[in-house]
Amino acid sequence: MLEIDGISKSYFRKKVLEDISFKANEGEILGLMGPNGAGKTTLIRIINQITSADKGYISFQGKLMKQDFLKDIGYLPEERGLYRSMTVEKQALFLAKLRGLNSSDAKTQINYWFDRFGIQGWRKKRIEELSKGMAQKIQFICTVLHDPTLLILDEPFSGFDPINIDLIRKEIIRFKEQGKTILLSTHNMQSVEEICDKAVLIHNGQKILEGNILDLRNEHKESIYSISFHGNMIGFATALWAGYEIIDKIAHTDEFFTVYLKMRKENEINDLLGAVMPHVKITEVKEVLPSMENVFMQQINGDKVAIDE
Amino acid sequence: MNKVWLIAKRELAERLRSRSFLGMIILGPLMILGLVYLFLSFDSNKKQTWNVLIMDKNELFEGKLMPNKDPNFNFHFINDFVDYPDFAHQEKFQKFDLTVWINEKVVSNKKVIISYRERPSEAIQRKLVYHVERRLEEIMVEEFTSLSVQKFREIKQPLRFSLKDTYDPKNEKSLTASWVGFTFGAFIVVFILLFGMTILRSVSKEKSNRIVEVLLASVSPRQLLSGKIFGIGLSAILQVVVWSIIIAVGLYLLRISLFPDLLSPEMVANQLTGEITEAQNWSNQSPFVELIYQKIQFSNMLVFFILFFLSGYLFYGAFFAMIGASMGSESDGQQFIIPITLLLFASLAAGYFVVLFPDSSLSTWLGFIPFTSPVVMMVELSNGFDDGEAWRLYLSLFLLLATAMVMLFLAGRIYKNGILQFGHRVRFGMLLKWIKK
Structure with missing residues (x-):
């Protein structure tokens, strides 16, 4: 569907992107991650033909990307922008036409989306009369009005309240189910974990990570387990030996705890269970996978995994 | 496109x-x-008729100025001189817009003073000066020459020099x-x-x-x-x-x-x-x-x-x-x-x-x-x-x-x-x- 191959870009001798390659397939949500200034926006602009790459190429549906394909792409930039003095309806009509819809199709689509988001009453309002969240909704609708096959959403959840975040999330999942490809650039790692199939991490203009979300989390796991038990915490701790390191604990009651342990050396979970079972009553044991945020932090800073589950 | x-x-x-x-x-x-x-409108002052007081102490003009009436002016003659403050404030002069002072020695000193309440347009000024000048010409011709007024005016006409561009003589x-x-x-x-x-x-x-x-x-x-x-x-x-x-x-x-x-x-x-x-x-x-x-x-x-x-x-x-x-x-x-x-x-x-x-x-x-x-x-x-x-x-x-x-x-x-x-x-x-x- 979308293939990025060896894209490089420099601004005044400063390398912004260096040999970036990845693919996004149909019906897939790909999370594009990276710290501020990593080069995500530049890459997105190159995909959208807003700027050109110094090297490499982009193919869309098997063909070299060109201006004509932009009508099949919906782009929601991070820096939202609408004509403030235009009415919602005129704005949507103008942008829909600009993306290739004729007047009647544009009106049909506008009706559908205004109904879907329950905003028929906003038609005649000027953008400057709307709140930030309301304007964000309009911006989202304008992005998808022309029924694109590829959606490029840069921070789609920013500026929304939890209810609207949920609304947008559901829409994105619906698009995926319809077979659309979604490129999601966000700092919201929870969203990446929840809705993305794949992720690409860019840092200092270079791709440093790519893969399936679950695979990435598995690849970065550090033999951390959580054990919940009834019993005495001191008894539990004394049953352990140097092969395990308690890195965190939660006391639910005086007699009920959850402990996070990191295995050392070649120790296995069975060895651990054998050591503590005579002293406490175990209710749950599971391996803790790092969150995408942890993966992100690890890759960018080399930080140790901080348990957040 | x-x-x-x-x-x-x-x-x-x-x-x-x-x-x-x-x-x-x-x-x-x-x-x-x-x-x-x-x-x-600067060229055609909205004031249509100006009441002009001619102060002609020696009655040099003999109470007349020109043969035909000019719709822009009403002329009144007095054989006296009215000072500026009197003209400005006295009730009887309020109906006059302009004064023309013909002094006793005007024939020799060629001085005529026009005073106004409201400044007349350039065109009105020129018209008034024109009328007074014409009358004075008549008087001077009568007093000093044996010529007809028309002949005198012909002689009086200044030489008209004109500066012309050789390449644009018609001044297009x-x-x-x-x-x-x-x-x-x-x-x-x-x-x-x-x-x-x-x-x-x-x-x-x-x-x-x-x-x-x-x-x-x-x-x-x-x-x-x-x-x-x-x-x-x-x-x-x-x-x-x-x-x-x-x-x-x-x-x-x-x-x-x-x-x-x-x-x-x-x-x-x-x-x-x-x-x-x-x-x-x-x-x-x-x-x-x-x-x-x-x-x-x-x-x-x-x-x-x-x-x-x-x-x-x-x-x-x-x-x-x-x-x-x-x-x-x-x-x-x-x-x-x-x-x-x-x-x-x-x-x-x-x-x-x-x-x-x-x-x-x-x-x-x-x-x-x-x-x-x-x-x-x-x-x-x-x-x-x-x-x-x-x-x-x-x-x-x-x-x-x-x-x-x-x-x-x-x-x-x-x-x-x-x-x-x-x-x-x-x-x-x-x-x-x-x-x-």
Whole structure:
């Protein structure tokens, strides 16, 4: 569907992107991650033909990307922008036409989306009369009005309240189910974990990570387990030996705890269970996978995994 | 092309919705008509009849001034001198607007003092002086000569020297005609500045409210820039057309309703005496009327006005678009607006130079330089081109249009590279880098 191959870009001798390659397939949500200034926006602009790459190429549906394909792409930039003095309806009509819809199709689509988001009453309002969240909704609708096959959403959840975040999330999942490809650039790692199939991490203009979300989390796991038990915490701790390191604990009651342990050396979970079972009553044991945020932090800073589950 | 048209339509619609544009399109020409009216009415003071007190102590004038009555004046004679404070404040003098003091020795000292309550127009002053002078001539002829008054006047006529251009003996390239061209040129400058600033504001507004990124995901920067310049250009043409219509209709209405007399110099002259028609050309008293109603060849001037305005608009518009696209913030880039504005004013100065020195070689060159040619060529056009010289007009237009295209191409590059750059300070070196990229 979308293939990025060896894209490089420099601004005044400063390398912004260096040999970036990845693919996004149909019906897939790909999370594009990276710290501020990593080069995500530049890459997105190159995909959208807003700027050109110094090297490499982009193919869309098997063909070299060109201006004509932009009508099949919906782009929601991070820096939202609408004509403030235009009415919602005129704005949507103008942008829909600009993306290739004729007047009647544009009106049909506008009706559908205004109904879907329950905003028929906003038609005649000027953008400057709307709140930030309301304007964000309009911006989202304008992005998808022309029924694109590829959606490029840069921070789609920013500026929304939890209810609207949920609304947008559901829409994105619906698009995926319809077979659309979604490129999601966000700092919201929870969203990446929840809705993305794949992720690409860019840092200092270079791709440093790519893969399936679950695979990435598995690849970065550090033999951390959580054990919940009834019993005495001191008894539990004394049953352990140097092969395990308690890195965190939660006391639910005086007699009920959850402990996070990191295995050392070649120790296995069975060895651990054998050591503590005579002293406490175990209710749950599971391996803790790092969150995408942890993966992100690890890759960018080399930080140790901080348990957040 | 469809997208360019869409963007142009949106720009045009935005202008048409804007109150300032709607205000300008109606109020602008009305203000011009108002100024024209003021100038014209300056020549025809609204006060129709002036009551004049002739203070003739020695009764030199014998209570008469001229054979026929002038509808502009009512003359009253007294054989006394009234001091200024008395004339100013005494009840019995309040009905008089002017006094003419004929002193006892006027024949030898040639001094006549006219005082007024409300300053009369130049035309009224001249008429009054004319009447008094004629009467004094009669008196002097009677007293000192045996000539007829008519003969005396013939002799008295000064020698009329005239300075003529060998190449333009009929004075077709008169200064008045040049000023007409200059006025058209000045309008071009005003319109370019007005709509150039509109381009700048529109570009920087889209940039600052970030919609430009949304637009650029659908159209190329060049399409966006073209659509913008095209759309604002359409609003400019609309404004020029509306102005032309309103001003044309307004001038016509002024002509037929308010100033019919001013357009007929003979009529005014005949109101005096039959014999003086030739001596006084009253149309000279209203050069502005002559300028508007007789000198300007509206159709020809308007065609080239529109052509040079559009070419100049594209040329200068490219600069304004460059500044708008390269601004890091809405307040940034002001330092680049000043030089462009100064260049526009320099083109006015060039036009002024050509008015004064139309035949200098510098004037010829200024007509080919795109920065100055719109104004200069308007001045040249109003003077008319000699046979076989019209190519200069077309070459100038071609050069202006060609450089406008080059500038638009460069503006496109700066636009493409600068439109998504934010928060920086505009530097000349940066613009050069963007052009090269």
